[in-house]
Amino acid sequence: MPELPNLTAAESIPDAAMAEVERILRTGDLFRYGSEQSPVALLESEFAAALGSRFALAVSSCSAALFLSLKALGLPRDAKVLIPAFTFAAVPSSVIHADCVPVLCECGSNYRIDLDDFARKLPECQAVIISHMRGHTSDMDAIMALCDQAGIAVIEDAAHSLGTTWAGRNIGTIGKVGCFSFQSYKLLNAGEGGIMITDDEDLIAQAVIMSGAYEHNWKKHPVLHDAFAKWQNRLPLYNLRLNTLSAALIRPQLAVLAQRVQKGRRNHDYVADIIGASAWVDVPASLPSEQRAPDSIQFNLVDMTDAQVDTFVATAAGKGLKAEVFGRSTDNARAFWNWNFLADNPDQPKTRAMLNRACDVRLPARLSLAECDVVASTILDALSETMASEKLAARG
Numbered sequence: 402m403p404e405l406p407n408l409t410a411a412e413s414i415p416d417a418a419m420a421e422v423e424r425i426l427r428t429g430d431l432f433r434y435g436s437e438q439s440p441v442a443l444l445e446s447e448f449a450a451a452l453g454s455r456f457a458l459a460v461s462s463c464s465a466a467l468f469l470s471l472k473a474l475g476l477p478r479d480a481k482v483l484i485p486a487f488t489f490a491a492v493p494s495s496v497i498h499a500d501c502v503p504v505l506c507e508c509g510s511n512y513r514i515d516l517d518d519f520a521r522k523l524p525e526c527q528a529v530i531i532s533h534m535r536g537h538t539s540d541m542d543a544i545m546a547l548c549d550q551a552g553i554a555v556i557e558d559a560a561h562s563l564g565t566t567w568a569g570r571n572i573g574t575i576g577k578v579g580c581f582s583f584q585s586y587k588l589l590n591a592g593e594g595g596i597m598i599t600d601d602e603d604l605i606a607q608a609v610i611m612s613g614a615y616e617h618n619w620k621k622h623p624v625l626h627d628a629f630a631k632w633q634n635r636l637p638l639y640n641l642r643l644n645t646l647s648a649a650l651i652r653p654q655l656a657v658l659a660q661r662v663q664k665g666r667r668n669h670d671y672v673a674d675i676i677g678a679s680a681w682v683d684v685p686a687s688l689p690s691e692q693r694a695p696d697s698i699q700f701n702l703v704d705m706t707d708a709q710v711d712t713f714v715a716t717a718a719g720k721g722l723k724a725e726v727f728g729r730s731t732d733n734a735r736a737f738w739n740w741n742f743l744a745d746n747p748d749q750p751k752t753r754a755m756l757n758r759a760c761d762v763r764l765p766a767r768l769s770l771a772e773c774d775v776v777a778s779t780i781l782d783a784l785s786e787t788m789a790s791e792k793l794a795a796r797g
């Protein structure tokens with residue numbers, strides 16, 4: 402059997418990107434508004450076309466995209482924004498950054514938004530961010546029906562959902578805005594970076610200006626100029642631009658995106674089938690409308706005590722496998738009770754119960770099936786060792 406593969410390494414950068422980076426370095430043209438044919442503008446048009454969206458704005462991170470989306474919605478200070486309780490700390494942080502107040506919504510044991518809690522909390526909110534956390538899509542039909550009826554805008558945090566479809570539509574194009582990340586551990590790796598897509602001309606015009614298109618740099622964006630002219634000098638400039646090198650790293654990766662999505666899904670489903678046969682493992686099914694694009698696997702440890710869960714994590718680590726249970730690792734940024742920067746952070750018992758049993762293992766698209774076999778058998782070995790030693794301890 403091959404060795405346990407390196408699961409934490411990022412995707413390597415294609416040769417085509419290296420050549421382009423070298424060309425840019427020789428010109429020194431690193432600023433997106435420096436030259437006429439900016440790689441950042443090219444990335445925006447290519448990304449919008451790939452997703453089937455009218456407009457795209459590349460920025461410094463997905464968090465910046467979320468912040469600009471909230472700002473461009475024109476929410477008043479202290480407006481409440483409904484977000485899932487299972488998300489990355491950057492999401493409530495972007496809400497605070499936009500002078501709004503995050504309201505947390507429960508998530509179920511399948512990692513998706515609890516629709517009853519969502520419907521209950523929606524009326525007090527003025528905007529919604531749906532984090533498709535780890536690429537698990539919440540029921541977008543139900544969410545859009547509720548939000549459309551209430552006239553509330555939906556921002557999709559699709560940082561981890563590039564390539565996922567819902568009823569044949571690209572995730573990120575269902576809400577009013579979709580935000581994506583180019584941080585190293587997402588499907589497209591530029592180290593850092595983000596992009597937002599929308600069909601709304603007025604929203605993108607404001608976001609473009611606020612991202613740092615000072616003076617008349619907005620003329621380098623393909624949005625009808627009337628949409629820009631009315632905002633001239635009326636918006637703060639937050640300077641959250643992407644530089645040309647980052648765009649050059651990403652553009653060649655767009656060509657291999659479909660392949661990464663297909664291989665990631667294959668690897669996920671392969672490992673899910675093997676470990677799902679264990680009595681201690683539950684891999685929640687995807688929703689019927691969802692075609693996932695995973696680069697990691699999440700599963701719930703069932704019929705295990707806290708101590709057994711911790712022993713499993715330690716046993717897997719002893720075998721070289723990082724299998725993290727979100728709620729059982731110290732200071733995890735995806736456990737809402739660690740968000741002590743929130744003024745009001747009431748308990749979310751369903752989400753807490755899920756986080757204390759949900760295990761997270763990276764499963765990059767580049768792995769072969771033989772390597773996936775090693776990952777799966779390492780998980781199963783760690784489980785049976787954990788439960789066997791527990792039995793002995795109970796008997797002794």
Ligand SMILES: *Cc1c(COP(=O)(O)O)cnc(C)c1O
Pocket residue numbers: 461462463464465488489491492532533534535558559560561581582583584594595
């Ligand atoms: C990574 C991630 C973010 C943050 O993206 P950055 O580009 O690092 O700001 C936000 N939400 C989710 C679901 C993520 O996975």
